[in-house]
Amino acid sequence: MGRRVRRCRDESGSATVLALGVIVAVLTVTIGGLAVLGVLRAAHVARSSADLAALAAAGDFQQHADPVRACARARRVARGQAARLVGCSVDVGGIASVTTSVPISHRLAGVGPEVAEGQALAGPG
Numbered sequence: 001m002g003r004r005v006r007r008c009r010d011e012s013g014s015a016t017v018l019a020l021g022v023i024v025a026v027l028t029v030t031i032g033g034l035a036v037l038g039v040l041r042a043a044h045v046a047r048s049s050a051d052l053a054a055l056a057a058a059g060d061f062q063q064h065a066d067p068v069r070a071c072a073r074a075r076r077v078a079r080g081q082a083a084r085l086v087g088c089s090v091d092v093g094g095i096a097s098v099t100t101s102v103p104i105s106h107r108l109a110g111v112g113p114e115v116a117e118g119q120a121l122a123g124p125g
Contacts, residue, residue: 031108038106039116046102046118049083054122057088057096062124074098086117095123 057074061067071088078085078100087099101115 034106035108039104039112042102042104042116043118045081046083046100046116047120048118049078049081049102050098050100050118050120051122052081053078053083053085053088053100054096054098054120057090057098058094058122058124061090061094061096070096083118093123095121097121 053074056077057070060073061070064070067090070090071085074088074096075085078098081100083100083102085098086101088096090096097119098121099117099119101117103115104113107114
């Protein structure tokens, strides 16, 4: 004859607990991944904007030989890339040194830096 399957009351609801555990794990990995991607994106934008701003400053200096004007041009280019110009200098040889910063989005509970910085040099040569 057929055997009767008895359910043990101790296991009722265990699938729900397991499902909740899986959901929490997936959410944790997703949020951590977003935080890492936010940092990587900010670092990439900071470096790219510094490169573009340094090229713009060096090119402007080659045309006008005015470091103040060249750094103003670098500031406009950095702003166009959603970055902030932190530092800019142009030496007498026309080498532009630029530092930009970009805020990091998706930070986890205030852990880690608030901004990513990028530095670049450009000039004749």
